[in-house]
Amino acid sequence: MTLISQQGATGTPRGADIAIGGTGAVSGRLRYMIGTLPIYALFFVLIGLPLLTVLAQSVMPALFDPVAPSFVIDPSPLFRAFASVRVDTAILHSLELGAAVGVTSTILGGVFAILTQRFVLPLRWLITPVPWLVFLTPAYLKAMAWVLMMAPNGYLAQLGLLSRPMSDAFFGIGGLVFVHTLSLFPLSAFIIGGALAGLGGDVEDAARLAGARPLRIWLRINLPLLAPALALSAIATFAEVLSDFGLATTIAKTSGFGVLTYGIYVAASDYPIDFPMAGAQSLILLALILTVVMADRLLRRQGSFRLISGRSRTARVYDTGRARWPMALAALLIAVLALYLPMVIIFLRTFTATLGHGLETSNFTMLNVIGALSPGAPASAALVRSLVYATFTALISAGIALILSARLDQAGPNARAVVMGLSIGSIAIPGIVLGFGYILVWNRLPGFRDWPFPHYGQPSLLVVGYVATALPYCLVVILSAVGQLAPSLDDAARLHGATRLTRLLRITLPLVLLSVVTALLLTFIRTMFELPVSQLLIPQNGSPVPTYVVRLLKNDDDGPASALALVAMVTAGGLAGGLWRVAQRFLTFGGRAAKRTSL
Amino acid sequence: MKDFLHSDLALSCRGVEKSLGGRRILQGIDLEVCPAEIVSLLGASGSGKTTLLRIIAGLMMPDAGRIAMRGAEVWSPTRAVPPERRRIGMVFQDYALWPHMTVEGNLAFGLRAQHLPAAEVKARIDHAIDVARLGPQRDCLPAALSGGQQQRVAIARCLAARPQLMLFDEPLSNLDAALREDLRTEMMDLVRREGITVVYVTHDQAEAMAVSNRIAVMREGQIAQLDTPQRLYDAPATPFVASFIGGFTLLPGRAAPEGFHPVGSALMGLTCGGAGPFVLVIRPEDARPAALHPGTCLSGTVRACAFQGRCWRISIQVGAFLLRLDWPEPVEPGSDLNFSLPPERCTLIAA
Numbered sequence: 016m017t018l019i020s021q022q023g024a025t026g027t028p029r030g031a032d033i034a035i036g037g038t039g040a041v042s043g044r045l046r047y048m049i050g051t052l053p054i055y056a057l058f059f060v061l062i063g064l065p066l067l068t069v070l071a072q073s074v075m076p077a078l079f080d081p082v083a084p085s086f087v088i089d090p091s092p093l094f095r096a097f098a099s100v101r102v103d104t105a106i107l108h109s110l111e112l113g114a115a116v117g118v119t120s121t122i123l124g125g126v127f128a129i130l131t132q133r134f135v136l137p138l139r140w141l142i143t144p145v146p147w148l149v150f151l152t153p154a155y156l157k158a159m160a161w162v163l164m165m166a167p168n169g170y171l172a173q174l175g176l177l178s179r180p181m182s183d184a185f186f187g188i189g190g191l192v193f194v195h196t197l198s199l200f201p202l203s204a205f206i207i208g209g210a211l212a213g214l215g216g217d218v219e220d221a222a223r224l225a226g227a228r229p230l231r232i233w234l235r236i237n238l239p240l241l242a243p244a245l246a247l248s249a250i251a252t253f254a255e256v257l258s259d260f261g262l263a264t265t266i267a268k269t270s271g272f273g274v275l276t277y278g279i280y281v282a283a284s285d286y287p288i289d290f291p292m293a294g295a296q297s298l299i300l301l302a303l304i305l306t307v308v309m310a311d312r313l314l315r316r317q318g319s320f321r322l323i324s325g326r327s328r329t330a331r332v333y334d335t336g337r338a339r340w341p342m343a344l345a346a347l348l349i350a351v352l353a354l355y356l357p358m359v360i361i362f363l364r365t366f367t368a369t370l371g372h373g374l375e376t377s378n379f380t381m382l383n384v385i386g387a388l389s390p391g392a393p394a395s396a397a398l399v400r401s402l403v404y405a406t407f408t409a410l411i412s413a414g415i416a417l418i419l420s421a422r423l424d425q426a427g428p429n430a431r432a433v434v435m436g437l438s439i440g441s442i443a444i445p446g447i448v449l450g451f452g453y454i455l456v457w458n459r460l461p462g463f464r465d466w467p468f469p470h471y472g473q474p475s476l477l478v479v480g481y482v483a484t485a486l487p488y489c490l491v492v493i494l495s496a497v498g499q500l501a502p503s504l505d506d507a508a509r510l511h512g513a514t515r516l517t518r519l520l521r522i523t524l525p526l527v528l529l530s531v532v533t534a535l536l537l538t539f540i541r542t543m544f545e546l547p548v549s550q551l552l553i554p555q556n557g558s559p560v561p562t563y564v565v566r567l568l569k570n571d572d573d574g575p576a577s578a579l580a581l582v583a584m585v586t587a588g589g590l591a592g593g594l595w596r597v598a599q600r601f602l603t604f605g606g607r608a609a610k611r612t613s614l
Numbered sequence: 615m616k617d618f619l620h621s622d623l624a625l626s627c628r629g630v631e632k633s634l635g636g637r638r639i640l641q642g643i644d645l646e647v648c649p650a651e652i653v654s655l656l657g658a659s660g661s662g663k664t665t666l667l668r669i670i671a672g673l674m675m676p677d678a679g680r681i682a683m684r685g686a687e688v689w690s691p692t693r694a695v696p697p698e699r700r701r702i703g704m705v706f707q708d709y710a711l712w713p714h715m716t717v718e719g720n721l722a723f724g725l726r727a728q729h730l731p732a733a734e735v736k737a738r739i740d741h742a743i744d745v746a747r748l749g750p751q752r753d754c755l756p757a758a759l760s761g762g763q764q765q766r767v768a769i770a771r772c773l774a775a776r777p778q779l780m781l782f783d784e785p786l787s788n789l790d791a792a793l794r795e796d797l798r799t800e801m802m803d804l805v806r807r808e809g810i811t812v813v814y815v816t817h818d819q820a821e822a823m824a825v826s827n828r829i830a831v832m833r834e835g836q837i838a839q840l841d842t843p844q845r846l847y848d849a850p851a852t853p854f855v856a857s858f859i860g861g862f863t864l865l866p867g868r869a870a871p872e873g874f875h876p877v878g879s880a881l882m883g884l885t886c887g888g889a890g891p892f893v894l895v896i897r898p899e900d901a902r903p904a905a906l907h908p909g910t911c912l913s914g915t916v917r918a919c920a921f922q923g924r925c926w927r928i929s930i931q932v933g934a935f936l937l938r939l940d941w942p943e944p945v946e947p948g949s950d951l952n953f954s955l956p957p958e959r960c961t962l963i964a965a
Binding site: 501503504506507508509510511512513514517521522525526604 | 671672673696697698699700701702703704706707708710712713714723724727728755757771775
């Protein structure tokens, strides 16, 4: 889940007070219902019902008892969870890790944002794309690369750069904070960078004219104005860590550092299966996340961001002369640790036979890649399955999001704000909890259990689960794009006699199509590597890429795991990148007039 | 006032009311516009002028009242013609050019939506592009055009649709001051030549005076005065209208049978037939030397003096009030000045 501050889309007057044939409040309310009901229904089936079932399971332990199901409310699983040392430790670990990474990621992301936005840097092209690429790379692959480096027999030890105690220290909270920070700093950099850009140069210029020196300006003007963004960054990364499953199932598991998400996974899928316990831990995790989301809401309601508008002039970029080289190196170091080094490691491991023989010439081989690419091999079968699932998920999610966004246009501005809030809220739900909810609904709930399509254990249900995790993202992207359109564009088309359908197809759709394609491609990449839902809903006909990679890692087959990950990244990234280039080429219209002007 | 559904009226509004969020935005608006007439809605922000415009367009619904165009009712509590069937053209503040369509595409969109024959579409586009002098830009996307060209496209797009009524929503406010006057002249020439009826929203009184046949000065959701620019200038109906127009200043006082007593100044030989609190409207250009009109003399202390080209604009404190005057020679701030006003130019309005 990712909580990126979303501005602009909510509360726009688009579609406000739409006038159609009928008049009066009744038809307005009816239109609102027609516009929003399918959305609420979809949200309920895809997200609400699984979540409700998880909550019900956590307080009604016998709800899905195969022998004597009962609705008796009994908080004993919760007591049992709190009485368990393992669960208590997991809660503490999760909180500890979240708090630490909230701070470190905010610092690293803030430094990165300031370096890249406010200083003249050489080698910029090597630095600026990094946050996006890191953001799109799944956590468990970055974790895998770091394990390959930091293991007692890993690459760094072979190069004599790592002592045994240092390696041991890595497999604990230290290493987890390190890898989480490198993995999540883009989120902080986006949030803080956005606020920095919005800050503009005016307040700073005013301070300079008042005689303040740069350090004083930063401490007394910029930092206080950025405080809400810093807090938001800390909160968002904290929540990210709480719901992370990628590191929980790799480094944390290897280190014996139990966290809540992994506890839920074990209780829900490992023998002996203990649904009430999984429910209780889900409830605890959700309560923690909810607290964080509330804190985020509260912070944003104070409206600190409103002061920072997009209208001020661009800020001054400092040219520090020769000192820009050390600055570039600092930014580059972050980029190398977060992206380039892990990718190189995965690349090296792909083309070597064993980890132990390191970079010896005789150790290089093509076997891993051949295994990932040869038709019929389990790895390539997983790749094909994931490509198919991801394609379906992307098309379905972006398609549904587009239709829902268009319907919302009928319902008026309040509906947009509500659905936007609902989407952002859904993004905050950890994938592992949602996946557990899917097991309960589609494997246990009467009516759903025997439903032929989608069906538990089938790829169809996995795709539905993927859609549930992707749809809120797509809605946020597409709703934001629709909200960015000046309302006058649609008004003008109405006055020219265009019907609703014509306006949708000829005005709105072409102008948001780039966003639709972006949502589609982002969904495609995310789905290729989505881990928690994949882990809990593995279809009987075989694993998709993420679960297969994790299984290979579990069996210490890190060569084939690296090869599959590399091939999947190159395939998915190449496809998505190529398509996006084409879309961007044809779907940008100078942009200027398309943006909302403030009236 | 003509009959509400009189077909000689391009637009008539009766008792139009609108509230938003508990606030009354429009209160009983009556407005009639004759064919080929240009009527401005002039008011400060929040006066309801844009709301009224959007209600006329059909983009917003009133709460009560009736609206008709050319004798056909387009809105009443029981009937609402949607905007797409009202045949209204609108030039938006941001022009609302569809950024993914060329100039020609923008012009053609509405015509094709109405399923006009291809030959008709082409003829109308050719004419509109011709009169708006957009020939060279015909295949450009809006983003490639200058602000002035974008405005001409917005107008041409309306012209091509041959609307019954054209609405302008502060169309000059996005342009820089130097361009504004030229474009205003050009734009209104175009509209007058095509004989189109216009309702024009602006907050700039000079702009309203320059473009309109009549101006409706709006305040807090009501029309304070609806009149020709000259009448508004010569005989503002209320102190509000007077203060909104032409840089006038107001001098409060009491009217009595023997004359007008400005607060804190000597009696002036002005009668208005009424008695009680009144204000004297002072147009800057009316100030004369004291000797010229001894019966309507005022005196005060000059606070500021600024050269304006043809004259000096002075701020003079008369009693407790600052007045604006145009004076033929510079006056040192701090010195006293006596001046008079021609009695026939003095307007007294009940306060």
